[in-house]
Amino acid sequence: MDTADCDxxxxxxxxxxxxxxxxxxxxxxxxxxxxxxxxxxxxxxxSGWRPGDxxxxxxxxxxxxxxxIPEQMATARLGGFAPEIGFFAFVAGSLAFALxxxxxxxxxxxxxxxxxxxxxxxxxxxxxxxxxxxxxxAMLALMVGLLVGLSGIFRLGWIADLLSVPVTTGFLAGIxxxxxxxxxxxxxxLPPESGETLRRVGxxxxxxxxxxxxxxxxxxxVFAIVFTAERISARIPGALIGMVLATLAVxxxxxxxxxxxxxxxxxxxxxxxxxPTVSFSDAQAVLPLALLIAIVVMVQTAATSRxxxxxxxxxxxxxVGAGSILSGLFGAFAVNASPxxxxxxAQSGGRSQFSGLIAAxxxxxxxAFGGGLLADVxxxxxxxxxxxxxxxxxxxxxxxxxxxxxxVEFLLILVTMTAIVVLPIETGVAIGIGLSLLHGLWSATRTxxxxxxxxxxxxxxxxxxxxxxxxxxxGVLVAAFQAPLSFVNAESFKRGVRKLIDARGDSVKLVxxxxxxxxxxxxxxxxxxxxxxxxxxxxxxxxAIARLESLRAQAALARFxxxxxxxxxxxxxxxxxxxxxxxxxxKLVGQQDKAP
Numbered sequence: 389m390d391t392a393d394c395d396x397x398x399x400x401x402x403x404x405x406x407x408x409x410x411x412x413x414x415x416x417x418x419x420x421x422x423x424x425x426x427x428x429x430x431x432x433x434x435s436g437w438r439p440g441d442x443x444x445x446x447x448x449x450x451x452x453x454x455x456x457i458p459e460q461m462a463t464a465r466l467g468g469f470a471p472e473i474g475f476f477a478f479v480a481g482s483l484a485f486a487l488x489x490x491x492x493x494x495x496x497x498x499x500x501x502x503x504x505x506x507x508x509x510x511x512x513x514x515x516x517x518x519x520x521x522x523x524x525x526a527m528l529a530l531m532v533g534l535l536v537g538l539s540g541i542f543r544l545g546w547i548a549d550l551l552s553v554p555v556t557t558g559f560l561a562g563i564x565x566x567x568x569x570x571x572x573x574x575x576x577x578l579p580p581e582s583g584e585t586l587r588r589v590g591x592x593x594x595x596x597x598x599x600x601x602x603x604x605x606x607x608x609x610v611f612a613i614v615f616t617a618e619r620i621s622a623r624i625p626g627a628l629i630g631m632v633l634a635t636l637a638v639x640x641x642x643x644x645x646x647x648x649x650x651x652x653x654x655x656x657x658x659x660x661x662x663x664p665t666v667s668f669s670d671a672q673a674v675l676p677l678a679l680l681i682a683i684v685v686m687v688q689t690a691a692t693s694r695x696x697x698x699x700x701x702x703x704x705x706x707x708v709g710a711g712s713i714l715s716g717l718f719g720a721f722a723v724n725a726s727p728x729x730x731x732x733x734a735q736s737g738g739r740s741q742f743s744g745l746i747a748a749x750x751x752x753x754x755x756a757f758g759g760g761l762l763a764d765v766x767x768x769x770x771x772x773x774x775x776x777x778x779x780x781x782x783x784x785x786x787x788x789x790x791x792x793x794x795x796v797e798f799l800l801i802l803v804t805m806t807a808i809v810v811l812p813i814e815t816g817v818a819i820g821i822g823l824s825l826l827h828g829l830w831s832a833t834r835t836x837x838x839x840x841x842x843x844x845x846x847x848x849x850x851x852x853x854x855x856x857x858x859x860x861x862x863g864v865l866v867a868a869f870q871a872p873l874s875f876v877n878a879e880s881f882k883r884g885v886r887k888l889i890d891a892r893g894d895s896v897k898l899v900x901x902x903x904x905x906x907x908x909x910x911x912x913x914x915x916x917x918x919x920x921x922x923x924x925x926x927x928x929x930x931x932a933i934a935r936l937e938s939l940r941a942q943a944a945l946a947r948f949x950x951x952x953x954x955x956x957x958x959x960x961x962x963x964x965x966x967x968x969x970x971x972x973x974x975k976l977v978g979q980q981d982k983a984p
Contacts, residue, residue, distance in 0.1 A: 432490045432703070433741035441739035448738030449746025452495065454625035455732055456751055461651075461762070462627075462770040462777075463498040466570060467507040467525070468516035471762065471770075472654045473720050474498045475755030481711035481723035482748035486741035489707025490700045491693045493734040495744055496711045499724035500777050501688060502681050504566040506722060508813035509677040513670070516582065522719060524674060526664035529716030529723075531671075531678035536685050537709025545701040548690030550683060554790050555824040558801035559684075560781045562808025562816060567778040574771035577603030577647060585809055600647045603768040606634045610772030618776075622728065623736055627773045634769035635762075649767040654759025658752075659718045680817045681722060685712075689725040696730055800827060835871035837884025840902055840963070842866075847964035849902060863897040864971065865889065865929075866963055870905040873913035873941075882916040889927050899924045900966045904935040914948035921953055932958040932966045 456478055464474030474497075481496030489496075506528055507516065514521040539547060551559070566585060572592050573580050577600025581588040610630035617626025638648060686705060693704045704725075711723045733743050754761070791798045800823055808816030840849040841858025849866050850858060867888050869881050889896060909917065924931040933954055936942055945951040951959065960966040 430487045433486055433492055433707075437740045437742060441742070444737035444739045445743040446746060448733050448736035448743035449750070451623055451625070451736040452729060452733050452738075452743060452747035453750040454628045455729060456495075456497065456747055457754065458625075458627035458631045458770070458773050459729075460498045460751065461765070462773040463500050463503050465574075465767070465770050466500055466567065466774055467498075467503040467721060468511075468521065469525070469721065470654070471651055471765075472755045472759060475751045476659055476718055477715045477720040477723050479748045479752045479755070480715035480718060480720060481708070482741075482744040484710035484714045485704075485707035486745050487707070488703075488710045489741070490703040491696060491707075491730075492740050493696045493730050493738055493743075494689075494693055494704060494707075495726045495729035495733055495747075496708050496723050497726060497729070498721070499688070499726055500567060500774065501560070501563060501781075502684055502722060502724050504563055504570070505681055505684065505813055505817060506677060508566070509674070511582070512812065513673055520666075523664040523666050524670060525721045526716040526719050527666045527671060528674045528678055528681070529712045529721050530664070531675065532682050532685060532722040533709045533712030533714075533716060535678060535682035535709070536689070536712065537706050539682070539686060540702040540705030540707075540709060543702045545686075545690060545705065547683065548686045548701065550821060550824060551687050552797070552800070552824045552827060553786065554794070554797040554800040555804050555820045555827075556687065557783050557786045557790070558804025559808060559817065559820050560783060561787075561801065561805040562813075564778040564782045565805070565809045566813060567774050571771040571774045571778075574649070574767040575604060575607040575775065576600065577649070577768065584812075602643050602646050602648050603766065606637060606643075606648065606766050607768035607772040607775070610634055610769045611775050614773060614776040618780075622732060627776075630772065631765055631769050634766050634772075635764050638764045638766050643766070644764075651762055651765045651767065651770075653763040654755070656757060656759060658756050659720070661717050662719075664716065664719070676818075677814050680814055680821070683821060684817065685722070685724045688727070692725040692727045692730050695727065696734055797827070800824070829876050832871055832874065832876050833880060835869060835877055835880065837867050837869050837881055837888060839888050840866040840868050847962070849963045861967065861971075863895060864900070864967055865892055865896045865898070866900045866902055868902040868905070872908040873906050873917065874908065874910045875912035878910075878913040878916035881913065882920050885920050886923050889924055889929065894928060896927065896929050898930050898932065898967065898970050900932045900934050900963050902934055902963050903941065904937055906936065906941050907938040909941050909944035909948070909950075911948070914944060914950060917950055918948075918953060921950075930958070930970055932960060932970055934960045934963045934966045 457475075460474035460478045461471035462474075464471050464477070478497035481498075485494060485496045506525065510516075510521055510524050510528065514524055539545070569585050569588050569592075572578070576592070576596075578592060578595050578598055581591050610627070610633075613630035613633070614626035617624040617629065638644060638650060644650060685708060689704055689708045690701050693701055708723065708725055715721060715723050736743075738744075787798075787801065790801060804816070804820040804823060807819040810816075811819070838851055839860075841852050841860060842848070843850050844859055849868075851868070852858060865888060867885050869877075869884070871877060873881060885899075885901075889899060921931045931954060933945075936945070936959065945954075945959075958966070958970065960969065
């Protein structure tokens with residue numbers, strides 16, 4: 389419920405490419421100093437609010453609170469915290485985002501995507517639930533908040549694209565397995581287990597004869613209610629309804645005497661603000677975990693914001709990051725954007741972040757003064773809620789689609805999921821991120837230089853295709869490279885263009901590089917391009933560049949001196965213009981240029 393988008397995280401990534409121009413996702417150096425400072429004023433998510441919006445925000449706030457109460461309790465228990473800590477994390481995330489975020493609907497709070505990550509990582513350093521564990525979690529929240537917030541301030545939103553859809557799918561599947569394994573003891577009424585995932589599965593299997601049928605019935609009942617409510621309408625608070633009915637069942641049938649574990653009363657009062665007491669070595673130990681969680685938070689925040697009319701991803705990073713900082717200062721844990729809760733806020737008529745503030749006020753009052761009302765909530769009920777979350781984030785449709793359309797990328801899903809399940813969870817996430825980056829580099833290195841053909845009767849030059857054969861002009865070679873030029877493919881580009889030139893022999897007199905897809909040129913690629921120009925001239929041909937549309941690539945031509953080497957009069961807006969200008973100049977085409 390807290391970890392998956394209501395449509396698909398994959399859709400959010402693709403929608404983002406259409407919504408945000410490339411130059412916004414990759415800002416110019418120094419963009420921070422030149423941008424409008426008013427963008428960073430607080431309460432932008434409430435700008436333009438009118439009294440007439442109150443009814444919509446009130447309805448959305450009440451619905452959001454009904455969804456968040458059981459969800460935040462369950463997520464806190466998933467991380468080894470008291471349930472009320474989840475309430476305080478939700479309040480911190482909602483308040484900070486309303487102040488510093490910009491998306492009018494985004495909901496921030498405790499999230500079951502990142503909770504297993506930091507719970508597994510911190511369990512290697514401290515005993516779950518201990519004072520040391522709680523202090524480390526608060527310190528981790530401060531670190532994550534700073535990393536995410538600074539990423540927004542320095543406009544590093546492109547980091548959110550580091551995880552590909554297959555890797556994200558495998559990551560969520562691995563998290564789902566962790567959630568299921570961690571909640572099986574509570575669902576079955578068995579003693580809680582700890583340690584590695586596979587060992588916990590073995591211990592659960594060995595204790596199956598101790599299953600408490602009352603706990604199992606309560607947990608499955610809550611799961612069925614949430615599942616059915618979700619199928620009818622996401623606005624129905626199925627988790628809250630299930631939790632209330634399960635609590636009534638405990639009281640009416642005296643199930644505590646039958647071995648059903650309940651939460652017990654919460655302490656009254658608000659948490660005290662302050663920095664967590666940890667050593668410098670502790671901070672060093674959790675820093676790698678903070679980096680991993682920050683990346684996951686940025687990926688999910690970007691996907692959520694883009695799915696709900698987000699127009700400033702970086703500012704939303706600041707809002708979510710501030711939520712983690714505030715949460716850590718009050719002794720809670722890192723927060724994250726929630727796609728489902730965000731969808732609820734939008735679908736329930738919410739007009740601004742005022743709906744989130746209303747929900748936060750309700751949750752805060754319950755956490756601070758209404759703990760006695762939740763004393764008889766059975767552990768199995770929260771396990772049932774999290775079981776629903778686990779099945780919800782298993783993206784079976786994406787599994788099937790990737791398997792049919794991209795078998796190689798399907799392996800990324802399996803490897804990422806297996807690594808997260810079998811290895812320490814933070815190691816598995818690091819492997820997933822590494823695989824995503826390696827896959828991106830591998831895709832870039834596969835690009836080859838190709839020769840374009842002229843579509844008959846037009847001025848369009850197109851890659852060779854069998855349905856309609858193109859034409860080649862005598863003495864003219866039009867080459868293309870359909871990727872940014874960088875160190876990972878510079879050698880491939882150089883060899884490919886040389887091969888095309890050499891295959892023509894002395895017949896080629898004009899080489900035109902169609903550069904519409906070259907969005908960037910780094911230093912290594914610039915040297916390869918210079919060597920390619922030199923090879924062309926030694927072969928007796930003129931070298932020209934056409935359709936270099938990227939401003940960054942144009943700047944690179946000037947910065948590396950390539951524009952001077954090629955000649956400004958040989959850089960054109962179209963292939964057709966280059967051929968008409970240069971092929972008619974016998975002096976240029978008929979003679980070999982002097983090497984620079």
